[in-house]
Amino acid sequence: MSVVFKEKPAADDVPFYHATGNEERLFETAFAQRLPLLLKGPTGCGKTRFVSHMAARLGVPLYTVSCHDDLTAADLTGRFLIKGGETVWADGPLTRAVRTGGICYLDEVVEARKDVTVVLHPLTDDRRILPLDRTGEVLQAPPGFMLVVSYNPGYQNLLKQLKPSTRQRFLAMEFGFPDPESETVVIMRETGIDRDRAATLVRIAGNIRKLSGIDLEEAASTRLLVYCATLLMAGVDFDSAVAAAIIEPLSDDADIKAGLREAIAIIRG
Numbered sequence: 355m356s357v358v359f360k361e362k363p364a365a366d367d368v369p370f371y372h373a374t375g376n377e378e379r380l381f382e383t384a385f386a387q388r389l390p391l392l393l394k395g396p397t398g399c400g401k402t403r404f405v406s407h408m409a410a411r412l413g414v415p416l417y418t419v420s421c422h423d424d425l426t427a428a429d430l431t432g433r434f435l436i437k438g439g440e441t442v443w444a445d446g447p448l449t450r451a452v453r454t455g456g457i458c459y460l461d462e463v464v465e466a467r468k469d470v471t472v473v474l475h476p477l478t479d480d481r482r483i484l485p486l487d488r489t490g491e492v493l494q495a496p497p498g499f500m501l502v503v504s505y506n507p508g509y510q511n512l513l514k515q516l517k518p519s520t521r522q523r524f525l526a527m528e529f530g531f532p533d534p535e536s537e538t539v540v541i542m543r544e545t546g547i548d549r550d551r552a553a554t555l556v557r558i559a560g561n562i563r564k565l566s567g568i569d570l571e572e573a574a575s576t577r578l579l580v581y582c583a584t585l586l587m588a589g590v591d592f593d594s595a596v597a598a599a600i601i602e603p604l605s606d607d608a609d610i611k612a613g614l615r616e617a618i619a620i621i622r623g
């Protein structure tokens with residue numbers, strides 16, 4: 355399990371996030387009103403960055419858990435460990451966040467095992483409690499605790515959908531790729547690349563995202579554009595950068611890759 359424990363950051367240590375709507379206001383309101391939040395959107399569109407930015411801005415610790423299909427409720431709540439012949443309880447990231455206050459962010463929550471939703475339910479209604487069966491404790495979440503989950507509704511996996519009874523406990527926000535001007539700014543800020551080349555990458559992504567009839571599971575994400583600009587800034591030539599950061603990550607199919615190369619060549623003119 356990958357867990358990132360992030361301590362309270364200094365004010366100038368707020369990760370860069372370019373807002374494209376009222377999402378910051380909404381997040382702050384949800385935090386203040388003690389409401390859980392669900393972020394939906396494709397991979398690489400800025401969800402995780404948004405949460406790190408907001409946690410830093412609010413000055414609260416962030417506990418991020420990347421969910422996967424082996425993740426169980428105990429991975430979140432904690433377990434007894436044997437230490438020097440003694441059995442000691444070790445809090446999981448969710449329990450830590452509930453005890454100390456802070457944001458617990460479950461990335462790709464639909465990937466986790468079903469029993470995970472069971473521990474989330476009492477935390478997402480107005481009781482805001484976390485019962486720990488193993489220790490017999492019932493923790494009351496402090497005002498500074500917030501639960502944020504994200505998922506990618508684009509994956510056409512019917513087995514991996516959030517149940518209505520779970521999703522209706524969250525405020526929800528839809529994330530998409532930033533508008534062209536915002537995405538250009540993001541790429542410039544993230545990599546230091548000039549506006550011209552950033553704008554070209556955004557145009558390329560825009561066209562790939564619109565391509566119909568091409569069988570791509572995922573669209574070219576903002577993350578991939580940032581990778582591409584990073585390669586360009588390091589002196590890699592355009593065709594190699596585009597191949598390594600955009601074409602190859604998107605497809606294994608020779609015909610599709612040829613189609614992408616062609617589309618990109620046309621956009622570059």
Ligand SMILES: Nc1ncnc2c1ncn2[C@@H]1O[C@H](COP(=O)(O)OP(=O)(O)O)[C@@H](O)[C@H]1O
Nearest residue numbers: 370371372397398399400401402403576577580
């Ligand atoms: N609005 C934004 N502001 C700043 N950076 C962004 C934004 N959107 C995307 N990015 C860039 O895209 C990368 C991937 O975003 P991330 O938050 O990891 O995506 P997600 O969690 O949605 O998969 C970030 O590391 C950042 O470089």
Ligand SMILES: [Mg+2]
Nearest residue numbers: 398401402461
């Ligand atoms: Mg993410």
